[in-house]
Amino acid sequence: xxxxxxxxxxxxxxxxxxxxxxxxxxxxxxxxxxxxxxxxxxxxxxxxxxxxxxxxxxxxxxxxxxxxxxxxxxxxxxxxxxxxxxxxxxxxxxxxxxxxxxxxxxxxxxxxxxxxxxxxxxxxxxxxxxxxxxxxxxxxxxxxxxxxxxxxxxxxxxxxxxxxxxxxxxxxxxxxxxxxxxxxxxxxxxxxxxxxxxxxxxxxxxxxxxxxxxxxxxxxxxxxxxxxxxxxxxxxxxxxxxxxxxxxxxxxxxxxxxxxxxxxxxxxxxxxxxxxxxxxxxxxxxxxxxxxxxxxxxxxxxxxxxxxxx
Amino acid sequence: xxxxxxxxxxxxxxxxxxxxxxxxxxxxxxxxxxxxxxxxxxxxxxxxxxxxxxxxxxxxxxxxxxxxxxxxxxxxxxxxxxxxxxxxxxxxxxxxxxxxxxxxxxxxxxxxxxxxxxxxxxxxxxxxxxxxxxxxxxxxxxxxxxxxxxxxxxxxxxxxxxxxxxxxxxxxxxxxxxxxxxxxxxxxxxxxxxxxxxxxxxxxxxxxxxxxxxxxxxxxxxxxxxxxxxxxxxxxxxxxxxxxxxxxxxxxxxxxxxxxx
Ligand SMILES: Nc1ncnc2c1ncn2[C@@H]1O[C@H](COP(=O)(O)OP(=O)(O)O)[C@@H](O)[C@H]1O
Ligand SMILES: [Mg+2]
Numbered sequence: 001x002x003x004x005x006x007x008x009x010x011x012x013x014x015x016x017x018x019x020x021x022x023x024x025x026x027x028x029x030x031x032x033x034x035x036x037x038x039x040x041x042x043x044x045x046x047x048x049x050x051x052x053x054x055x056x057x058x059x060x061x062x063x064x065x066x067x068x069x070x071x072x073x074x075x076x077x078x079x080x081x082x083x084x085x086x087x088x089x090x091x092x093x094x095x096x097x098x099x100x101x102x103x104x105x106x107x108x109x110x111x112x113x114x115x116x117x118x119x120x121x122x123x124x125x126x127x128x129x130x131x132x133x134x135x136x137x138x139x140x141x142x143x144x145x146x147x148x149x150x151x152x153x154x155x156x157x158x159x160x161x162x163x164x165x166x167x168x169x170x171x172x173x174x175x176x177x178x179x180x181x182x183x184x185x186x187x188x189x190x191x192x193x194x195x196x197x198x199x200x201x202x203x204x205x206x207x208x209x210x211x212x213x214x215x216x217x218x219x220x221x222x223x224x225x226x227x228x229x230x231x232x233x234x235x236x237x238x239x240x241x242x243x244x245x246x247x248x249x250x251x252x253x254x255x256x257x258x259x260x261x262x263x264x265x266x267x268x269x270x271x272x273x274x275x276x277x278x279x280x281x282x283x284x285x286x287x288x289x290x291x292x293x294x295x296x297x298x299x300x301x302x303x304x305x306x307x308x309x310x
Numbered sequence: 311x312x313x314x315x316x317x318x319x320x321x322x323x324x325x326x327x328x329x330x331x332x333x334x335x336x337x338x339x340x341x342x343x344x345x346x347x348x349x350x351x352x353x354x355x356x357x358x359x360x361x362x363x364x365x366x367x368x369x370x371x372x373x374x375x376x377x378x379x380x381x382x383x384x385x386x387x388x389x390x391x392x393x394x395x396x397x398x399x400x401x402x403x404x405x406x407x408x409x410x411x412x413x414x415x416x417x418x419x420x421x422x423x424x425x426x427x428x429x430x431x432x433x434x435x436x437x438x439x440x441x442x443x444x445x446x447x448x449x450x451x452x453x454x455x456x457x458x459x460x461x462x463x464x465x466x467x468x469x470x471x472x473x474x475x476x477x478x479x480x481x482x483x484x485x486x487x488x489x490x491x492x493x494x495x496x497x498x499x500x501x502x503x504x505x506x507x508x509x510x511x512x513x514x515x516x517x518x519x520x521x522x523x524x525x526x527x528x529x530x531x532x533x534x535x536x537x538x539x540x541x542x543x544x545x546x547x548x549x550x551x552x553x554x555x556x557x558x559x560x561x562x563x564x565x566x567x568x569x570x571x
Contacts, residue, residue: 011565013564013565014564022565047568048565051565051567051568054402055401055402055562056398056401056402056562056565056567056568057562057563057565057567057568058559058562058563075404076404076406077404079402079403079404080404083402084399084402086398089395089396089398089399089568090394090395090396091394091396091399092322092325092326092390092391092394092396093393093394093396094325094326094329094330094390094394095322095325095326095329096325099321099325102321103318103319103321103322103325104318104399104403105318106314106315106317106318106321107314107315107318107319107400107403107404107405108403108404109312109314109315133329134394146399149399
């Protein structure tokens, strides 16, 4: 069963120079119990998509079904059964951690909320801060408070928009462990937004890559991330560059040229890069230097979107 | 509409109040200051006049607190959630706009009564003014009309806050003081110059305070003008609620509830 079904979603925002298409005709289904990753660089549209699915932002067009029900008609019920956490929005800063959690527990109609607050604040190591106003907490502690809030109502659907930003690595690990466990025990569907690849790799079963409001790739996490195993090769030349370019042409390897540096991508070192380098030696094409890098997510997206345009 | 969500918001406001000196200050400080300044001044002028001037003035101050607090508190407690960007989580929760509005009505009403009671006790101690000299039926009617009008104003300011953000917060404190001079709180309608009187008869508050003076002096009350005031306030409240729902919808269209900084 699909917990989320989105069809032809479009959202534009007015901006200084005209309009921004934050969501550009996205269709997407997410299954029950899935941990689904939305991956993309800043401004890709991850938060906008999350905000639309939580009723914070209204789309221009498109349909949204959650739990098999039309979102706009059943908004109240859907919101009662789901929740959201993010590192970017606090709870009420004048209230203490405990007071905020009480307010939200009541908003979501949580039975036996004292016990729930106790349990969750223990898990997220906030018990010593229960009586501290939010404004006196560190950013990591605030984020953890928001995470506890998002779990108060035992959500069946949980949106996490960059929820580990600002947590120290240990704490981020604890949070991820908890989320995996919660998902396993309750079958909760999680939509997880991040620009950290490793995090998504650990948590998510399926991923969508967002770039400029479009899904440019969607599928199984493992196989998509393998693609990211691409290596970027930069060869630096002071002469011989023309021969090198000819060789790359012959080998059918697309490249960019930049100030005597040739840049190209290879998927596999053993099968492609090493034989290629042997040919350089054979034809006595001398280069000064060679750099191998794993691409950043940003570079990968730019490459991907270029391919898509072609 | 769910009661538990309204009480959730009331807890939110309660906690806000106990943590904020400002919120406590504005229930007690300004109303008490009013009683002192206006009361003593009237006491001084009293000798010049025949009527029990002090009763009329104190009655005005006491009733004014209902419209003042009720309208301002709606905006102030909403703003509190704006400043802290807590609106993001509130609007992701199942809370409905109607529940938010009703919780704000209640907090305004409760704080009005608290301020009223404090002022009433003080008026008795300082000037021997007995609140019970109000006709209870008239009084309830006055308070009802003032609340309806105040809620309308509060919702209207709230919609401005949704439209323009917390930079319009000055409105929350000032609108009510623009209305006051035209509302004939301390002086009869007949004391106003013609141009001002034209504005005054339009306002529901004028009719309430005219009624209050008549009631305190044991004169007949003009029920027709009170009916006008009631109807005006109800219609105004409905329009404000509608404007607020439009403003919230617009915020959601613009993505302002979750705007990256
Ligand atoms: N409320 C808004 N008003 C105007 N532009 C917005 C708003 N929200 C997002 N945007 C723009 O939409 C695009 C997508 O933003 P966002 O969804 O926040 O991306 P991400 O979360 O992937 O970083 C960006 O260009 C951003 O500037
Ligand atoms: Mg974002």
